[in-house]
Amino acid sequence: MAAETLTKAHDSHAAVEDGSNWGGGKSPFNVSYGKLMMWYFLVSDAFTFSALLISYGTLRFSSPEWADPNKVFNAFPFLEGWDVPLGFVSLMTFILILSSVFVVRAVQEGHRMNKDGVLFWMFWGIVGGAAFLGCQAWEWMHLIHGGTTLWWNPYGPQAFGMLFFLITGFHGFHVFSGVVLNIIIWIQASQGVFHRRGHYEMVEKVGLYWHFVDLVWVFVFLAFYLL
Amino acid sequence: MGHHITDEQYKSQVSAVWRATIWLSVITIVEVVAALMWMNYVEPGTSKFLLNGFFIAASLLKAFFIVGEFMHVRYEFRALTLTILTPTIFLIWFIVAFLWEGDAWKNNRQRWDVQIEQGWKDPAKIEKHTGGHGHHGGDDHGDGEHH
Amino acid sequence: MAVTDIKLHHEIVVHGHDDHHDEHHHKESFISKYIFSQDHKMIAKQFLITGIFWSFLGVLMSVLFRLQLAWPGETFPIMETLLGKWAEGGILTPSGYYSLVTIHGTVMVFFVLTAGLSGTFSNLLIPLQCGARDMASPFLNMLSYWFFFSAGLVMFISLFIETGPFGGGWTAYPPLSALPQADPGSGAGMTYWILSMSLFIISSLLGGLNYITTVLNMRTKGMTMMRLPLTIWAFFFTAILGVLSFPVLLSSMILLLFDRGMGTSFYLSDIYIAGAPLTNVAGEVLQGGSPILYQHLFWFLGHPEVYIIILPAMGMVSEILATNSKKPIFGYKAMVLSILAITVLAFLVWAHHMFISGLNPFVASIFVLFTLLIAVPSAIKVFNWIGTIWRGNINFTPAMLFAIGFVSLFISGGLTGIFLGNSALDITLHDTYFVTAHFHIVMGLAGGFGLLAGVYHWFPKLFNGRMMNNTLGYVHFWVTFVGSYCIFWPMHYQGMTGVPRRYYSLEYFQTFDIYGDLKVFITVAAIIVFFAQFLFVINFFYSAVKGKKMTSLNPWNSTTLEWTSPIEPGHGNWVGPIPHVHRWAYDYGKDGHEFIPQTVSDDQMRAQGLKVTESGH
Numbered sequence: 009m010a011a012e013t014l015t016k017a018h019d020s021h022a023a024v025e026d027g028s029n030w031g032g033g034k035s036p037f038n039v040s041y042g043k044l045m046m047w048y049f050l051v052s053d054a055f056t057f058s059a060l061l062i063s064y065g066t067l068r069f070s071s072p073e074w075a076d077p078n079k080v081f082n083a084f085p086f087l088e089g090w091d092v093p094l095g096f097v098s099l100m101t102f103i104l105i106l107s108s109v110f111v112v113r114a115v116q117e118g119h120r121m122n123k124d125g126v127l128f129w130m131f132w133g134i135v136g137g138a139a140f141l142g143c144q145a146w147e148w149m150h151l152i153h154g155g156t157t158l159w160w161n162p163y164g165p166q167a168f169g170m171l172f173f174l175i176t177g178f179h180g181f182h183v184f185s186g187v188v189l190n191i192i193i194w195i196q197a198s199q200g201v202f203h204r205r206g207h208y209e210m211v212e213k214v215g216l217y218w219h220f221v222d223l224v225w226v227f228v229f230l231a232f233y234l235l
Numbered sequence: 236m237g238h239h240i241t242d243e244q245y246k247s248q249v250s251a252v253w254r255a256t257i258w259l260s261v262i263t264i265v266e267v268v269a270a271l272m273w274m275n276y277v278e279p280g281t282s283k284f285l286l287n288g289f290f291i292a293a294s295l296l297k298a299f300f301i302v303g304e305f306m307h308v309r310y311e312f313r314a315l316t317l318t319i320l321t322p323t324i325f326l327i328w329f330i331v332a333f334l335w336e337g338d339a340w341k342n343n344r345q346r347w348d349v350q351i352e353q354g355w356k357d358p359a360k361i362e363k364h365t366g367g368h369g370h371h372g373g374d375d376h377g378d379g380e381h382h
Numbered sequence: 383m384a385v386t387d388i389k390l391h392h393e394i395v396v397h398g399h400d401d402h403h404d405e406h407h408h409k410e411s412f413i414s415k416y417i418f419s420q421d422h423k424m425i426a427k428q429f430l431i432t433g434i435f436w437s438f439l440g441v442l443m444s445v446l447f448r449l450q451l452a453w454p455g456e457t458f459p460i461m462e463t464l465l466g467k468w469a470e471g472g473i474l475t476p477s478g479y480y481s482l483v484t485i486h487g488t489v490m491v492f493f494v495l496t497a498g499l500s501g502t503f504s505n506l507l508i509p510l511q512c513g514a515r516d517m518a519s520p521f522l523n524m525l526s527y528w529f530f531f532s533a534g535l536v537m538f539i540s541l542f543i544e545t546g547p548f549g550g551g552w553t554a555y556p557p558l559s560a561l562p563q564a565d566p567g568s569g570a571g572m573t574y575w576i577l578s579m580s581l582f583i584i585s586s587l588l589g590g591l592n593y594i595t596t597v598l599n600m601r602t603k604g605m606t607m608m609r610l611p612l613t614i615w616a617f618f619f620t621a622i623l624g625v626l627s628f629p630v631l632l633s634s635m636i637l638l639l640f641d642r643g644m645g646t647s648f649y650l651s652d653i654y655i656a657g658a659p660l661t662n663v664a665g666e667v668l669q670g671g672s673p674i675l676y677q678h679l680f681w682f683l684g685h686p687e688v689y690i691i692i693l694p695a696m697g698m699v700s701e702i703l704a705t706n707s708k709k710p711i712f713g714y715k716a717m718v719l720s721i722l723a724i725t726v727l728a729f730l731v732w733a734h735h736m737f738i739s740g741l742n743p744f745v746a747s748i749f750v751l752f753t754l755l756i757a758v759p760s761a762i763k764v765f766n767w768i769g770t771i772w773r774g775n776i777n778f779t780p781a782m783l784f785a786i787g788f789v790s791l792f793i794s795g796g797l798t799g800i801f802l803g804n805s806a807l808d809i810t811l812h813d814t815y816f817v818t819a820h821f822h823i824v825m826g827l828a829g830g831f832g833l834l835a836g837v838y839h840w841f842p843k844l845f846n847g848r849m850m851n852n853t854l855g856y857v858h859f860w861v862t863f864v865g866s867y868c869i870f871w872p873m874h875y876q877g878m879t880g881v882p883r884r885y886y887s888l889e890y891f892q893t894f895d896i897y898g899d900l901k902v903f904i905t906v907a908a909i910i911v912f913f914a915q916f917l918f919v920i921n922f923f924y925s926a927v928k929g930k931k932m933t934s935l936n937p938w939n940s941t942t943l944e945w946t947s948p949i950e951p952g953h954g955n956w957v958g959p960i961p962h963v964h965r966w967a968y969d970y971g972k973d974g975h976e977f978i979p980q981t982v983s984d985d986q987m988r989a990q991g992l993k994v995t996e997s998g999h
Contacts, residue, residue: 029312032513032963033603037315041518041599045591047315051322052587052625058326059633059679062333063648066675069337072345078274093274094267101263109256112305116248119240158646159664166662167670170646178636212307219305223298230294234270235287318598322626325729332733332745333678339742340672 046213050220053182057224060175061231067167075164077233083150097233100143101225104183107136108222111190115215118208123197126211130194133218137187144180148173172232179228182221189214255304262293410953418528420520421953425527426506427844430837432534433498434919437830440489443482445905445912450474452905454887468546476886480549481567483884485541487552488575492582493537495691495829497530500624503694503836504593504617506843510944511611513602513961515954518595522588529585533578540574548575551884553680556649556673560641561660572642576635583628583635590628593621602943604963608718609980611942611967612711615718616697619725620690626729627686634679647671677739681732688825689728692792693721695832696763699785701967702839703767705940706782707774708976710968712766720759727756737805738812746805753803760796764789775971779938780855784835787863788828794867795824798874813884816877819870827866834862834918840944841925842937847949848929849937854921858914865911872900939977942967946981 029036037044068074078093085096110133117125151172155162161169193214202208240248273286303309308316419425446465449458450473457472468478505523509516517523540547549567550558554575562569597618601610610618637648647668653660659667704711711717730752737746767789776782798820802808811817841850877883881894888894888901936945943963947955964983972978973993984994 028606029314030606031603032601032605035599037312037318037598039311039315039599041595044315044595044599045519045522047319048591048594048625049587051319052591052629054323055326055626056629056633058329059630059682060636062326062330063633063637063675063679065330066333066337066678067648067670067672069334070340070344070672071670072341078270094270098263098267102260105256105259105263108301108305109252112252113249115307116245116252120245157664158640158644159662160666165670166647166666166668170640170648170670174637174640174646174648216306219301222305223301226294226297226301230290234266234290234294235283322622325626328730329682332748335745336674336678336742339745340674343740 040209043209043213043216046216050216053220054224057178057227060178061227064171064175064231067171071165071167073164075161075168080151080156080163081147081233085146094233096143096147097229100140100147101229103136103143104140104222104225107133107140108219110136111215111218115208115212118202118211121203121208123200123203126197126202126208127194130190130197130211134187134190134194137183137190137218141180141183141187144176144183148176175228176232179221179224182224186214186218186221189217252304255300258300259297262297266290266293418524420516420524422505422509422517422520422523423844423951423953423955425523426502428527429497429501429505429530430844432531433494433502433833434922436489436493436534437498438915438919440486440494441912441915443486443489445908447474447479447482447486448905448908450479450886451888452902454889477546477549477566479886480551480565481547481571484549484551484567485537485547489537490826491552491687491691492579493530493534495826495833496586496624496687497582499829499833499836500617500620500690500694501527501530501589502833503613503698503840504589504621506840507613507944508593508596508617509600510843510947510955511614511942511967512597512600513605513943513963514596514600515956515960517592518600519592523592526585526588526592529581529588533581533585536574536578536581540571540578543570543574545569545571547571553677553684554638555680556638556641556676557653560638560649560673560676561653562642576639576642580632580635583632586624586628590621590624593617594625597621602960602963605943605980608715609963609966611697612700612714612717612721613694613697615721616693616700619721620693623686623690623693623725623728627683627690630679631683634676634683637679638676641671649673649676674736674739674741677736678733681735682729684735685732686728688821689724691825691829692832693724695788695829695835696721698832698836698839699767699788700763700770701942702781702785702835703770703789704968704970705839705938706777706779706785707771708777708939708970709770709774710970710972712769712772713762714966714968716762717766720762723759724756727752727759731756734803734805734808737808743805750803750805754800756803757796757800760792764793764796777938779838780850780852780859781835781839783856783859783863784831784838787859788831788835790863791823791828791831791866794871795820795822795828799824810880811877813882814877815873815881815883818883819873819877822870822873823866827870831862834858837922839938841922841929842932842949843944843947843951845926845929847932848925848927849932850925850929851921854917858917858921861914861917862911865907865914868907869904869911872904876900936979941965941969941977941979943980946979 029038035041035044081097082091082093083096084090084092110129114126114129114133117129151161151169156169156172158170158173160166193211196202197208197211202210269286269289273283308319414420416424419428446461449456449461455473458469459472461469461474462472465474465478468475468481474482505517508514537547545566547567548554548559548571549565550572554572558564558568559572559575562572597610597614601607637646640646641649645662647662648671650660650668650673651671653668661667700711700717731749733741733746733749734753737749771786798816802811802817802820837844838850838855842848876894876897879894881888881891881897888897932949935947935949938945943961946961948957961981963980965978965980967980969978969980970976973995975992978987987994
């Protein structure tokens with residue numbers, strides 16, 4: 009009996025050592041350390057944004073009144089005097105989604121080792137990001153001209169203006185750094201760096217960051233424009 | 236990873252991404268339309284509780300598409316997905332406790348009868364803060380004044 | 383028995399896989415080897431020595447303000463020599479006192495017990511005990527140290543600026559931290575403080591991401607998660623805590639910076655100075671914010687932070703107790719699960735630091751519930767440590783003494799945590815020395831004892847096989863252990879009678895005159911403990927250069943992987959292939975063997991004719 013138990017136990021050992029992904033000697037998720045670190049960085053950054061958005065919620069809950077987004081965000085470039093509630097921000101959202109899609113396409117082309125495809129789609133991803141930043145600049149300027157600042161606004165309590173500029177600003181800063189990263193990646197790809205390396209994983213990692221920026225926008229949009 | 240994929244896999248992946256794009260766009264449009272309909276057709280002062288619940292659910296659905304499809308999580312190992320998503324559980328109590336607190340501060344402020352200055356309702360102040368620039372924006376921010 | 387084991391250890395050919403070995407054996411310059419090193423062992427030493435520097439400053443500060451507390455109004459020429467205008471005529475000024483307390487807290491919590499503890503030992507042990515050549519990203523690891531170094535540099539500079547360092551407490555509550563005009567230290571000193579903290583957050587993030595990724599991705603073949611030593615489990619969860627909670631501190635710092643520099647009012651509302659409300663640049667009264675928001679955000683980090691301090695100490699203590707008792711750790715799975723439970727609870731209990739802040743009492747009641755739950759995993763750990771050393775064949779090395787000291791301190795400090803976790807009791811105790819005693823014993827001293835235990839135990843792995851002097855170690859332990867209790871135990875009594883903490887001087891309270899001698903006693907004990915640390919510092923630096931070299935690879939007869947690497951491991955840790963792992967980390971006293979290293983398989987033992995019983999590990 010003892011011998012039987014021994015073999016049995018030994019077999020289970022072998023299974024632990026070779027069969028499972030968690031047996032050591034390789035990644036349990038079949039991903040490189042770089043991608044894993046990018047993922048966990050994004051989880052961490054998600055907590056940065058969560059803290060800001062939750063602070064927004066807390067101050068909003070503590071305020072007896074709040075600004076009505078349909079009244080604040082109702083302007084559109086070149087359409088002076090029109091009342092287009094949420095029109096411009098919908099366009100911005102759409103631009104950011106498309107930009108994200110373009111970068112996914114670049115990643116997919118990278119999997120096929122198609123350098124021209126990566127360059128093409130990455131280029132449009134960068135254009136989308138830059139366009140979003142431009143839109144945000146216009147929106148900010150428009151609000152500031154209308155009297156909305158960090159210190160006062162015509163629509164409601166002080167906290168609305170300061171939280172709006174701080175959080176969209178922090179998001180915009182992320183978009184900006186994402187665009188810069190995308191440009192760096194585009195240049196490296198155009199020089200054939202990744203082709204020589206044999207994989208386009210860098211595009212994938214920077215792509216993750218770029219989608220994360222899009223993800224955050226979903227919740228910024230929710231907090232400031234919808235709720 | 237630098238693995239090469241077959242044409243078929245490639246095609247299905249590309250179409251999956253465009254499908255997700257359409258979903259994201261449609262959800263956003265529905266959200267905005269819902270907000271506008273609410274503004275135009277629902278009596279002011281009605282509780283937005285259900286509508287806000289819908290907005291939050293729709294946003295979570297959008298997040299699902301972005302994380303699942305764009306960030307490729309649907310195709311990763313289940314264990315990796317879990318390590319990424321589990322920490323977000325901590326956000327639940329983070330949100331509940333903070334908002335509960337915010338609500339309590341509001342009640343405290345009202346109870347202590349701290350006069351919250353309603354300065355933003357005063358039309359004279361708008362002039363002061365825009366410094367005469369208010370009309371160059373060519374916008375219609377007047378709603379705020381007469382609100 | 384030990385003879386068999388050593389033979390076992392040396393003669394069995396270790397099977398291994400030889401991916402990317404030998405690639406690290408190029409010649410290194412002085413700068414790449416000692417300064418901008420990417421070797422995790424060198425980075426660990428950098429963290430440790432920087433930590434020792436900061437602990438010297440931090441503890442010295444506490445001695446200075448203890449002098450003020452024991453003998454208020456007395457002149458101490460040394461004080462003027464050290465502090466200049468902050469102690470004109472040898473009497474510490476109130477601003478000087480508050481700055482000392484603040485910087486003492488900040489430095490001890492972040493630079494000594496976070497960077498110095500988890501920075502040092504996560505770096506040293508994660509690759510060595512997991513069986514990896516180095517961290518996942520040695521470059522980011524190096525950056526992690528240099529960001530920490532810069533954070534320290536900025537904090538150090540802030541000690542010398544005209545208006546002095548920040549003096550509003552290590553928690554930096556607004557409005558003291560948000561209004562530059564609130565106090566001399568709230569000006570430039572606070573700006574430096576924020577900058578320093580931001581750099582520290584980046585450092586901790588880079589380190590934490592590396593630790594997590596390395597533990598998950600880089601374990602050697604056969605090293606399943608449930609075979610990891612408890613040290614690695616502890617470092618792993620510590621890193622998770624840091625990665626998830628430090629970003630929240632970053633957010634709170636961003637809001638604070640805006641309040642300070644841009645005139646916003648995230649944390650300020652209806653502030654009246656000399657009867658006039660404070661206004662912003664637009665001439666509006668500051669409104670809408672709340673200082674309690676800052677406290678929530680701060681403690682959302684701050685509470686996990688105390689576990690960031692205690693978990694690595696717990697992990698190392700578990701390892702040291704098992705090794706030196708020559709018994710398997712009692713309840714390995716329960717230990718892992720309790721680390722997990724502590725990690726989860728860490729994110730649910732932050733507001734128990736704020737029971738007297740004006741927190742909604744209904745919210746507080748939930749926080750009381752979560753807080754008291756922490757007693758469960760903590761008690762499991764304590765019982766398991768005692769179970770581990772129970773009837774063990776104990777080898778009382780200095781490391782073992784410090785580990786046992788840790789358990790003692792953790793019990794004494796943990797019990798008062800149950801008092802303070804109840805909001806009803808906390809309301810009376812919170813602003814008294816009771817809290818000072820509680821957190822110093824359970825976090826500061828226990829964390830410090832874990833750190834010292836780790837240094838004594840792993841010193842040969844840090845400094846090329848050299849050992850620390852045992853006699854000095856014993857004297858160091860006993861003076862520190864008895865002295866620490868002498869400092870903090872009496873504070874409980876002070877606190878129970880209501881002696882308020884954070885006060886510059888207590889002379890205005892006649893009631894507390896009864897504690898005149900006790901205050902002096904505490905201060906004298908603090909001075910003795912402070913000077914006892916020089917025994918450690920001398921021992922440390924002397925042994926690093928001239929210490930006795932160990933003769934075998936494995937001086938403590940330990941099972942874990944770091945003791946299979948060469949006495950003077952190069953960058954890459956193992957010459958030749960990385961050893962494979964065949965068993966869990968706690969095969970002590972199994973089948974009559976004193977210890978069986980993780981690298982030895984049952985087959986190898988059978989081949990040598992040694993007795994083997996299979997176990998599930």
